[in-house]
Each structure stands twice: as C-alpha cells, then as structure tokens.
Amino acid sequence: METGLETKVAFGDMMQAFEAFKDANDERLDQIEKRMSADVVTAEKVDRINRAVDEAKARLDELTLKSRRPQLSGETTEAQPAAREHKAAFDTYVRKGESQGLSALEAKAMSVGSGPDGGFLVPPEVEAEIGRRLYAISPLRSIGSIRQISAALYKKPFSTNGLANGWVGETQARPETGSITLAELQFPAMELYAMPSATQTLLDDAVVNIDQWLAEEVQLVFAEQEGIAFVTGDGVNKPKGFLSYTKVADASWSWGNVGYLATGVAGGFAATNPSDRLIDLIYTLKIGYRQNASWVMNRRTQGLIRKFRDVNGNYLWEPAARPDGKATLMNFPVTECEPMPDVATDSFALGFGDFASGYLIVDRVGVRVLRDPYSAKPYVLFYTTKRVGGGIQNFEAIKLMKFGLT
Structure with a gap:
C-alpha cells in the first residue's frame, strides 16, 4: 500500500479508536457519578481502548516519520568537486577499507584528529x-x-541582576547605567x-x-x-x-x-x-x-490524562487534526x-x-x-x-x- 494512503488509513483508525474511547469513558464516568464506582467490565474496556488509541497513534507516528524521511540519492547534490571527491573516497573506505583517499583529503584540509585511530569524517x-x-x-x-x-x-x-533599562526622551541625557x-x-x-x-x-x-x-x-x-x-x-x-x-x-x-x-x-x-x-x-x-x-x-501519563473532561464534558486531550500534527492538551501541543x-x-x-x-x-x-x-x-x-x-x-x-x- 502506498505510504500516503497507509497514513490516511492509520489516521482514520486512530480517530475511530479515540471516538470509541470517549464513548466508553463517558459510560465509566456516568457510572461513577451514579453509583460512586465504575463497573469492572467498563473500566477494563476503557483501558483496552485507551491502549488501542496508543497503538494507533504509534502506527500513525511511524508512517508520518517515514513519509517525511528524504531519501539520499546515489550522487551528491554538491556541485563542488571537493565534495564529490570526499564522497567517493568515503564510499571506498567503507566498502573496501582503503583509507588513502580520505587521509589525503583530510591532510589537504589540515583536519585535526583524523586518521585510522580517530576515524574519518x-x-x-x-x-x-x-x-x-x-x-x-x-x-x-x-x-x-x-x-x-x-x-x-x-x-x-x-x-544575574538583569539588564539596565528604562525610558528616555529623544534629546534627554542618557543616565549612566549600573554595572552588570x-x-x-x-x-x-x-x-x-x-x-x-x-x-x-x-x-x-x-x-x-x-x-x-x-x-x-x-x-x-x-x-x-x-x-x-x-x-x-x-x-x-x-x-x-x-x-x-x-x-x-x-x-x-x-x-x-x-x-x-x-x-x-x-x-x-x-x-x-x-x-x-x-x-x-x-x-x-x-x-x-x-x-x-x-x-x-x-505515553502512560498521556493515557491517564486522556480520560479528563472539563465541566462541559469536553475532553481536554484531543488527537491531532491532521496526520503529521501533534495531539493537544488544553490547546497546547503534547510531545510524547x-x-x-x-x-x-x-x-x-x-x-x-x-x-x-x-x-x-x-x-x-x-x-x-x-x-x-x-x-x-x-x-x-x-x-x-x-x-x-x-x-x-x-x-x-x-x-x-x-x-x-x-
């Protein structure tokens, strides 16, 4: 499946899982409100769907990262002959262990700390x-x-004592500032x-x-x-x-x-x-x-906070609005x-x-x-x-x- 299509499917799966989570958690909170405790089956259901949201989000993050990752071309984009020479010499060193080309280049550039003991750039x-x-x-x-x-x-x-500052008129004498x-x-x-x-x-x-x-x-x-x-x-x-x-x-x-x-x-x-x-x-x-x-x-702390609602019943944690976005908590982005x-x-x-x-x-x-x-x-x-x-x-x-x- 094409990566872009996979990402859209994963995003849809994550949003669907989150909607199911909200329904199950609403049921759990209603039970707590009415009976002072939630049914064990309901609590287990919430936890299970919560984990499914985490898994769907992890899959979405993986596909989003993959789509962002640029592929290195076989040839350098640098137009400078020196860059092409360095790339060719490095390729030879990695494949065959021949270091003469890199040694000569780094000696020419007067690099410090290069050579067989320190490796090559x-x-x-x-x-x-x-x-x-x-x-x-x-x-x-x-x-x-x-x-x-x-x-x-x-x-x-x-x-440590802040920068000297203040207001002054256009033609006024500037006061002497204190030591910083x-x-x-x-x-x-x-x-x-x-x-x-x-x-x-x-x-x-x-x-x-x-x-x-x-x-x-x-x-x-x-x-x-x-x-x-x-x-x-x-x-x-x-x-x-x-x-x-x-x-x-x-x-x-x-x-x-x-x-x-x-x-x-x-x-x-x-x-x-x-x-x-x-x-x-x-x-x-x-x-x-x-x-x-x-x-x-x-992600475990995020799973705990995902259950929180405001006084109007709105969830404080919200999934990303697009596949390459971030989830938010109270409108601030969440970094997992x-x-x-x-x-x-x-x-x-x-x-x-x-x-x-x-x-x-x-x-x-x-x-x-x-x-x-x-x-x-x-x-x-x-x-x-x-x-x-x-x-x-x-x-x-x-x-x-x-x-x-x-």
Missing part, C-alpha cells in the same frame, strides 16, 4: 541526513533549541557512539546506498540515547537532562532551579476536578513562554517522550514549558566513522561517533508537575 550530506532524522524522531530535538559548534565547549553568558553582573552557563559536547555492523557481501553490493544505510543504522541508537540524556542525564560524560537540576516548589523558585507544582496527592491527581492542577501549572509560566509552551510526558518517568509517588512525570527558550542542545560539527573488520569477523563494524551536549539555558521557561503531597 562522513560527507556533509550524510551528516546533514543523520541530523534531519534525529530531529524527526528525538522528542526534545523537536521542541528544544539546537546550536552547532566547532569547539568542545559552548559558553553562554547571562546577567555576568555569570556563565557551559555546555560541553560529549561523545555519543553507535557501532552498526555489515557483512562484506552487503558492502560489495554496488546497488546498496552506503550513505543511506549508515544513516538508518545509527539514527535510532543516537535518538534513544540522546532522548534519555536530555531528560535524565546527569551531565557526566553526557548532556544534563532537565529533570536532573535541583527542583523547588514554584513559590520558592530562584534562578538555577526548576520550579514545580505538587498535585497534592501521592502518586496521582486529585479525585475531583483533577484538571485544575493542570491549569495551575500552565499559569506558572510567564505569558512570553506560555504562548510557545508544550507538554512533555510519556518515553524517558519521562511514570506517574508515581513524588515523581516528576509531567513537564510544561517553552523548551525552545528553556533547553539548549549543542551539536559539534562532524560525524566520524572508524572501520573495524577484525573484532567481529566475518562482520565489519563501523564505530560511528558524534559529539552532543545539552542543558537548561533559561530556568524560567520550564515547569514540572510533582505527583506528591508537597
């Missing part, structure tokens, strides 16, 4: 393709801010690696597009490891996740900490009007961040992020904020590949590395929900 279009695929499937990359760097460390200064106290945030780029393997038969097959094969092999490994690090990474040889910073009650928030609201219930929402706390969390953000905000949660914790006592299972302003991802330019035909004979291993870092750059822009008493 992939062609620019392959690096760009890996970056595009990571953007499409890595949750935090789709909403965070991304910056490319050429050094091992990115430093960002910020003012600056501090510095640092974002080191850490090494992330993947080691795909191939048979020599595959490498000898001229029809196989080596560039596309490599991008496909490393994308899921890189995306999975990045996704975990951007959420829970401790900053030691990996990016620092936004859940790893010191968390304080939002009423006591100060720069350098992440503010949170508690649900008031250990391991859950309040039994009555559970959505009220979601509204409170929305309005902990200043309006400048709130208008660009997103929810971040895993599996590394987020489940709802449990004192867990921080729900994030809300302007992640483009709040979280910075730094990518060091250059993806390297080292060919290893010896360690896993008869397979050829390709030790592929990229450098990436991350951390919070604006502590005002991200808030959390704590599923606890205080």
Whole structure:
C-alpha cells in the first residue's frame, strides 16, 4: 500500500479508536457519578481502548516519520568537486577499507584528529541526513533549541541582576547605567557512539546506498540515547537532562532551579476536578513562554490524562487534526517522550514549558566513522561517533508537575 494512503488509513483508525474511547469513558464516568464506582467490565474496556488509541497513534507516528524521511540519492547534490571527491573516497573506505583517499583529503584540509585511530569524517550530506532524522524522531530535538559548534565547549553568558533599562526622551541625557553582573552557563559536547555492523557481501553490493544505510543504522541508537540524556542525564560524560537540576516548589523558585507544582496527592491527581492542577501549572509560566509552551510526558501519563473532561464534558486531550500534527492538551501541543518517568509517588512525570527558550542542545560539527573488520569477523563494524551536549539555558521557561503531597 502506498505510504500516503497507509497514513490516511492509520489516521482514520486512530480517530475511530479515540471516538470509541470517549464513548466508553463517558459510560465509566456516568457510572461513577451514579453509583460512586465504575463497573469492572467498563473500566477494563476503557483501558483496552485507551491502549488501542496508543497503538494507533504509534502506527500513525511511524508512517508520518517515514513519509517525511528524504531519501539520499546515489550522487551528491554538491556541485563542488571537493565534495564529490570526499564522497567517493568515503564510499571506498567503507566498502573496501582503503583509507588513502580520505587521509589525503583530510591532510589537504589540515583536519585535526583524523586518521585510522580517530576515524574519518562522513560527507556533509550524510551528516546533514543523520541530523534531519534525529530531529524527526528525538522528542526534545523537536521542541528544544539546537546550536552547532566547532569547539568542545559552548559558553553562554547571562546577567544575574538583569539588564539596565528604562525610558528616555529623544534629546534627554542618557543616565549612566549600573554595572552588570555576568555569570556563565557551559555546555560541553560529549561523545555519543553507535557501532552498526555489515557483512562484506552487503558492502560489495554496488546497488546498496552506503550513505543511506549508515544513516538508518545509527539514527535510532543516537535518538534513544540522546532522548534519555536530555531528560535524565546527569551531565557526566553526557548532556544534563532537565529533570536532573535541583527542583523547588514554584513559590520558592530562584534562578538555577526548576520550579514545580505538587498535585497534592501521592502518586496521582486529585479525585475531583483533577484538571485544575493542570491549569495551575500552565499559569506558572510567564505569558512570553506560555504562548510557545508544550507538554512533555510519556505515553502512560498521556493515557491517564486522556480520560479528563472539563465541566462541559469536553475532553481536554484531543488527537491531532491532521496526520503529521501533534495531539493537544488544553490547546497546547503534547510531545510524547518515553524517558519521562511514570506517574508515581513524588515523581516528576509531567513537564510544561517553552523548551525552545528553556533547553539548549549543542551539536559539534562532524560525524566520524572508524572501520573495524577484525573484532567481529566475518562482520565489519563501523564505530560511528558524534559529539552532543545539552542543558537548561533559561530556568524560567520550564515547569514540572510533582505527583506528591508537597
């Protein structure tokens, strides 16, 4: 079946499942209202259909990602002879292990750290393709801010006492401004690696597009490891996740900490009007961040919140209006992020904020590949590395929900 048609069918299946879910959940809520408890069969039915919605959405996301994925052509789109030469030399190195061409090119370009021990840079279009695929499937990359760097460390200064400001007339003398106290945030780029393997038969097959094969092999490994690090990474040889910073009650928030609201219930929402706390969390953000905000949660938390209705009986969670869109919660987009914790006592299972302003991802330019035909004979291993870092750059822009008493 054509991908476009498959996507339309999957979108229809997801919408149909959601309508069935709403009917079943309405029945469950009516039973609770009339009898103070829901029938076991009805509750099981709701959970079953809820899982079906998740499965249909996952299938739709997979097909949407597939339709967005550009295919690498067999020839480089670069018109520069040097780019074509690099691509041809890289192809020869991957297929046959002959590194003389790449060594000569990198020596000519005065590259540092290249050679048999450090691997060789992939062609620019392959690096760009890996970056595009990571953007499409890595949750935090789709909403965070991304910056490319050429050094091992990115430093960002910020003012701890705010910028001097005020109004002044056109011809008035400008008042002398006070001294600004600056501090510095640092974002080191850490090494992330993947080691795909191939048979020599595959490498000898001229029809196989080596560039596309490599991008496909490393994308899921890189995306999975990045996704975990951007959420829970401790900053030691990996990016620092936004859940790893010191968390304080939002009423006591100060720069350098992440503010949170508690649900008031250990391991859950309040039994009555559970959505009220979601509204409170929305309005902990200043309006400048709130208008660009997103929810971040895993699919199990999303399944829990999907059951919430407002006073008029409307569901707060709504599926995407089109196949390539995002579900929304109270009209804010939902980013499904599996590394987020489940709802449990004192867990921080729900994030809300302007992640483009709040979280910075730094990518060091250059993806390297080292060919290893010896360690896993008869397979050829390709030790592929990229450098990436991350951390919070604006502590005002991200808030959390704590599923606890205080």
